[in-house]
Amino acid sequence: MIKSASIKKLFKYFCLSIYFSVLTPIESYSVGFDRSDKLARTNLHHKYYQQALYCYFQGDYSGALDILSLSKLRLNSLELSTQLFEAGLQIKLGLQEEASKKLLLISNNYSQESKISSSTDTERPEYRNLLKDNGYKDSHEQLLTLALLSLSEQYIERDEVVKARQILGKISIIPQSYYGQYYVLSQLAYWPEQPMLLLPVHSDEFKGGKVGNSQVSQKSLRNTEEYSPYIQLNMALRYINEGKFEQAVLILDKIKTGSWQEPEQSFFQSLFSTESTPFQGGQQEAKIQYQAINDHARLLISHLHVQQEAYDKAYIELATFPNGSAYAESALFLYAFSAQQIKQHTTALALYTFLHEEYPYSNLGWQASLLMAEQVTEQQSLAQGWDSYQKVELFFLEKIDKLNAFEQSFLLSPELKPVSTVNINEIKSKWLEQAISDTSINSLYQQLSEVRELLKLSRSLQEKSDWIVDIIKLNTSRKTRISASQKALEQHKIHQNLLDKRASIATKLYQALNNNEQRGYAFATKKEQAWLERLEQSKKHLTYINKHSQRNNQLSNANFSQRVARIESVLAWRFSQDFPERAWQHKAQLVNLDKSLQQLNSLKNSVSGLLEESAKRQGQDTLMPFVQRQKSEDKKIVPLIHKLEKLEANISRKIREKVARFTQERKSRLGQHILTIRKAMAVVLEEMAGNDNNIEKQLNLDIQVIKESL
């Protein structure tokens, strides 16, 4: 007894422990424990940022900027790194002014924020990308530095060096990874003076904004100077400007044979780079660029030698200048000139001839033509020189004619054709190609092409706005139609009919289920019902026959009755067999019908609710906000198109003016060259005449002598 009581107690405790440890949580789960308040909100800032990244990495900067703007509209604010991202995208799209304003705002806001709180922001999600890219512990200063460097670059591009200096002055700390950029910008902003530079800071030295070890920083500074060709080049140019040629040559000598590694750029560095497509080219492009730097250094050295009349040095320097260089033309000219000075006349003549033939539209080519004719006169004969001068004169006259023809066709054309400002070789007219080499004309053409793109976009926006109007109209008429059809439908009546029908079906079913005597006949199929009817008919006939037939037919009548009874019993048995299943099926169908009626009821209620709401508003359309928005956008489009058309006309006019000036300048230069040629030809003629006189005199003397001897 005692044992059983204790066992029972143990069992009870065991069950209770199971309940509290296991079942309670399950129970709470199963009764719909509400966890929704525990779910953290998704960081939509980050999600929009990532969507913009997807567009950015495909080179779709406009798409990326649209997403960021959308996020600003939806979320009412942007995080700091997103704002920086936005500024970078604006730069990529050529919206320098906007980008500058944004960067200024960031730097002002940010410098105020950092005074308020210097707590660790490394945990904040918006800095995760930056940290991932740069491994920099405190990203506050890095963000500010980025913004300031980009802003100063914008100002330098616009030739606003004073502002650029002010912005660079705001930088208090500069990490190693941005030091090269900072150095070059400082050189440009303070040109031609030597800039005052901060020392670079290593990430492992940086602690809470304090500058690290100065010796290490000096070493970093020297390394940066040594390993950046642009810094070296700018230093050389400054020495040239100051007349310190030897120091310039020392630096240029290093540059001309140097090889550099393209520094790895962080995400934000490549974002703020003004290269339009940073994802193309890569190492190959970097190689070409550094080769160009080598060539440029070599050319500058040669120029310095020529300036100091060390022509032999210039000649040796340029002898190995690469053929395919971008500076080939200038190098060839200097080389030819140096050759001429050191009496390498054959080489000089060959080079001048080459320049004359290969560069018939450039200034250097024309100068080479003059020097070529001069060389022919000096090195060959006066007659050949004369021929050469004549050919060159004809050449210049032909150029003037072609220039006139170009001027006529260009200035009188009704609309300026689009021209590639990047692939200049694709331009058919050589004169236009020359004109576009001028930076101001080039930038005007770029602006013209941008304006035309914007016009195209604006016109498509007009179409979109019209389409939105149509959509709103369609929606409005659809709603009106639905509302009217709902009213005409008398849905309440129909619903009531359905409910009544359901009720009658349910009644019949109930009756069939509860009426034992019907023996399942209620669920008979059509075929079975036909059999039952036939059976009834047969019974009636038999009853009639029995009533009216003679006695001697009673036996056959009984037989028929038996047969009918047998069929009836077979049918009854069959129905009773099928009854449970059919009953269940009908019940299930009734349940489904009830569910459908329930759904219909809820749908009816919601539609009624909507209709009631719209009726309450008394004519106020739910689409009204859309209509208002569309109207306000539509008002902006036409004036925008007009402004763009006006700007297009303005830019076209400017281009025509500048091209006209260009052609005038070219014509005047050609005119000067023709004058020079003619003067030279006059000198040659004089010499020839002088020689002829001398020959004549000599001949006369000889005749005299012969006469006298005779």
Next chain:
Amino acid sequence: MMNKINFIEKSLKAVKVILVMISVLSVVHKSSAQETLITMQSSSSQTNSDLSDELQELKSQVLQLNRELFILEEDLLFPASTQVAIFVSVDIGRFFKLDSVEVKINEQETAGFLYTKRQRLALEQGGIQKLYLGNIKQGRHQLTAIFIGFDKEGRSIKRATQYTFDKKDEAIMLELKLVDNTSNYRSQVAVEQWVL
């Protein structure tokens, strides 16, 4: 001699022109901060600057208008009460090189996309793609997503997932994440429903 001096002066000028032309020649198109100094003719740059400012302002207005109309169109065609948006992201993409994705809602084909190398790299670098934006009625729905791609050995592989969600008055945003699992060196598909 005079002619020679003239030519020296001209060649010096020519080299200065070279310095000016550096920015134009296509080879050295590094950021202008790294180019040699350009001497600009002040009067023409002033005029160009005005045009440039005007152009920038108009460009900014056009882009702003474009964005506003885009948002209006989206709000009109995809109101929050019926809106469903599906996104795709990849983390990190070492075990699964994404080639294409197919999405069905309630067994109806809804969206599909074939990825170029650039698009795949954009996803692997942290981008999120907006795969689909549409409308569905309120109630319970089932989403099926099938990712097709290649493993490290170049073999074709598929990953799929199903997800049931309830559509109510708010917009539904579902992110299909292809996630690398370093414990078994495989990728799996996870679905994140954004909490708005």
